[in-house]
Amino acid sequence: MDVLYFAWVRERIGLPKEKVETEAATVNDLVAELSAREDRYAAAFADLSALRVALDQELSDFDAPLQGVREVAFFPPMTGG
Amino acid sequence: MRIAVQQEEFDLGAEANAFAASDTANGAIVTFTGVVRDLARGDLDVMEIEHYPGMTERAITKIAEEAKSRWSLGDVLVIHRHGRLAPGDRIMMVATAAPHRKDAFEAAEYLMDYLKSRAPFWKKEISASGADWVAAKDEDEDALSRW
Numbered sequence: 001m002d003v004l005y006f007a008w009v010r011e012r013i014g015l016p017k018e019k020v021e022t023e024a025a026t027v028n029d030l031v032a033e034l035s036a037r038e039d040r041y042a043a044a045f046a047d048l049s050a051l052r053v054a055l056d057q058e059l060s061d062f063d064a065p066l067q068g069v070r071e072v073a074f075f076p077p078m079t080g081g
Numbered sequence: 082m083r084i085a086v087q088q089e090e091f092d093l094g095a096e097a098n099a100f101a102a103s104d105t106a107n108g109a110i111v112t113f114t115g116v117v118r119d120l121a122r123g124d125l126d127v128m129e130i131e132h133y134p135g136m137t138e139r140a141i142t143k144i145a146e147e148a149k150s151r152w153s154l155g156d157v158l159v160i161h162r163h164g165r166l167a168p169g170d171r172i173m174m175v176a177t178a179a180p181h182r183k184d185a186f187e188a189a190e191y192l193m194d195y196l197k198s199r200a201p202f203w204k205k206e207i208s209a210s211g212a213d214w215v216a217a218k219d220e221d222e223d224a225l226s227r228w
Contacts, residue, residue: 007131007203008214057136059199073133073201077217080161080202081115081173081193 001066003034005044006075009051012044027053027062030072044074052077082149082157084141086132088164093174100158100176107155109182111189113175119168124208130163130172133201137161144195148177151191151228152184159192163202194224 003020005013024030035042045051053060054073066072085091093114101110117128145157158176166172175192179185204215 004133006133006201007205054133054136054201057133057139059140073136075133075201076203076214077222078198078201079204079215079217080200081197 001069002071003030004071004073006073008076009044009074013040022066024066026066027055027060027064027072030066031062050076082142082145083159084138084145085160086134086137086141087160087162089162091160091162091171091174093171096158096160096174097176100156100178103178104155106180107178107185109179109185111177111182111185113189113193115172115174117166117168117170117172120206120208122208124210125168125206126209127207128166128168128170128172129205129207130166131203131205132161132163136201140200141196144192144199147195148188148191152177152179152188153181154179154184154188157188157192159196161196161200161202191228194221194228197221198225 001020002017004017010016022030022033024033031045035045048062052075053062055064055069056071097112119125141159145159148154148157154177156178161173175189177185177188198217198221206213206215
């Protein structure tokens with residue numbers, strides 16, 4: 001699946017987008033997998049209350065299942081307007 | 082209904098005039114414009130606005146559709162810019178047209194409240210003293226609960 005990062009999450013991880021091969025069942029499982037990779041991921045995902053997640057471009061939750069999902073995006077709370 | 086997510090400037094007067102001229106059934110037109118505000122110390126160089134192409138358009142369309150279902154609206158316009166902006170630059174505008182003003186005002190406020198916290202934009206303030214991501218405010222999230 002494609003995993004996208006925005007704003008300071010993108011800066012902390014150091015890239016805007018990557019392809020991830022994963023068997024993760026939920027967003028939380030994916031976060032755990034990514035965090036185990038390298039410190040920069042662990043740092044970005046240290047406080048999930050400061051993050052939001054979108055699945056296929058719809059806001060979702062960290063306990064949501066990933067089955068059938070093609071695009072996951074992590075970002076801080078939005079500041080539009 | 083028109084949703085535009087763009088880097089380019091927009092002409093507030095021309096947009097408002099075209100929008101207001103669209104349908105004589107609408108006796109009320111409300112417009113709101115958001116402008117890049119300087120920092121308190123007056124040294125903001127650039128506001129950089131990042132967004133999530135694809136999701137941004139979807140999220141705004143959903144918010145506008147919801148507004149149309151809640152109020153009696155003739156038309157809705159949302160223009161939101163991204164990229165590098167300077168203090169005083171217009172970031173975005175919302176316009177609502179309705180037969181009566183209450184619907185137009187309330188729907189415009191609803192659109193603004195939701196665009197603030199549910200449209201995937203992120204602002205970064207760049208000044209001589211550094212670059213900081215603008216943090217979302219609790220009061221902005223709380224504002225959604227009144228709807």
